[in-house]
Amino acid sequence: MSEIRIENLNKKIKGSVILNDISLTMTPGRIYGLRGKNGCGKTMLMRAICGLLIPDGGHIYIDDEELHRDIKFPRSIGALIENPSFLPQYTGFRNLRLLAKLMGGISDDDVRYAIERTGLDPDDKRVYRKYSLGMKQKLGIANAIMGEPDVIVLDEPINALDEESVDNIKKELLKLRDGGSLIITACHDREELEYLCDEIYEMKDGRIVQ
Numbered sequence: 001m002s003e004i005r006i007e008n009l010n011k012k013i014k015g016s017v018i019l020n021d022i023s024l025t026m027t028p029g030r031i032y033g034l035r036g037k038n039g040c041g042k043t044m045l046m047r048a049i050c051g052l053l054i055p056d057g058g059h060i061y062i063d064d065e066e067l068h069r070d071i072k073f074p075r076s077i078g079a080l081i082e083n084p085s086f087l088p089q090y091t092g093f094r095n096l097r098l099l100a101k102l103m104g105g106i107s108d109d110d111v112r113y114a115i116e117r118t119g120l121d122p123d124d125k126r127v128y129r130k131y132s133l134g135m136k137q138k139l140g141i142a143n144a145i146m147g148e149p150d151v152i153v154l155d156e157p158i159n160a161l162d163e164e165s166v167d168n169i170k171k172e173l174l175k176l177r178d179g180g181s182l183i184i185t186a187c188h189d190r191e192e193l194e195y196l197c198d199e200i201y202e203m204k205d206g207r208i209v210q
Contacts, residue, residue, distance in 0.1 A: 001028035001180045002062050002076060002150040004049060009058035011044065011206075018044045019055065020206035026184065028150065031177050033197035034186040041206040042186040043081060046153050049184065050079050062151070076150035080157060084140025088129035092139045093122045096146060106147040114146035115139070117172045119165055133160040141169060145176060152176060154185040158192060170196055 004026040011019040019041050026032050034042040047053040048060060051073035060067040062074045086095040092115060100106035115122040118138035131139065137160045144152055152173075158166045173196060177183055187193045193200055202210035 002074065002182060003027050004151065004182065005059075005061040006049075007059045007061075009045075009048065009055050009060065011048065011053065011055050017206050019048065022058070022206075022208055024201065024208060026182055028182045029177060029180050030198040031173065031183040031185065031196055033193040033200040034184065034203055035188075035190065035193055035200055036203035040203040042203055043155055044206075045203070046079070046081055046155055046184060046186065049151075050074065050077060050081065050153055052081070074151055077153065078144035078146065078149040078151070079153040080140040080144045081153065081155045084136055084143065086128045086136075086139065086143075089127055091125060091127055092120060092131070092135075092142070093124075095128060095139070096143055099143060100146060103147070110147050114142040117145065118142045119168050134162065134165060137161055138165065138169075145172070148176060148179060148181060150181060152181050152183045154183070156186060156188070158187065158189070166192070 006022055006024050009019050009022040022045065034045065036042055044053060048055055051067050054068055062071065065071045093111060096111045096115065097108060100111050112122040118141050120135060120138050120142065141154065141157055144154060157169060161169065173183055201208050
């Protein structure tokens with residue numbers, strides 16, 4: 001299981017400060033929440049942790065390996081950042097199976113289980129373009145959790161989900177946490193974050209303020 005350590009992380013885009021001197025440590029078996037207004041830096045911090053955003057200064061360590069120096073991406077990570085996107089002509093199962101083969105080490109049974117955990121049917125013959133917004137969101141979550149990676153990053157995971165689906169996703173995330181996964185999530189719903197998370201970071205203007 002992986003620990004994440006961030007030291008003095010900074011990033012500017014087109015002259016605007018996006019991440020401002022962020023330092024924090026996240027440990028396995030816990031859920032961390034990011035809260036703040038749009039544009040406060042939540043998504044950019046998640047992208048940086050996933051290796052998708054190269055910082056201007058500072059360091060991100062996954063265990064003892066530094067991103068962009070020792071490794072390009074975390075070795076065991078699943079992520080849903082912004083809107084999920086899949087091949088429109090493929091079923092949900094076929095989309096995730098293709099991604100699983102590219103990643104390696106994830107079996108068809110792992111793919112089926114991840115899909116089932118979100119409340120979708122892995123045998124559903126509908127192609128992705130026929131999915132509702134809620135189904136698309138669930139498939140994005142299934143993609144992030146398949147194979148039970150060490151680190152799971154979810155940006156607004158309960159968007160477009162009904163109450164029953166939200167309750168189910170929360171239950172599954174708690175199971176993953178109890179299994180040792182380190183989970184990072186952002187959500188506008190204060191109550192949902194407080195229910196789900198072991199620790200919450202408030203962000204403002206690219207800083208951790210609480």
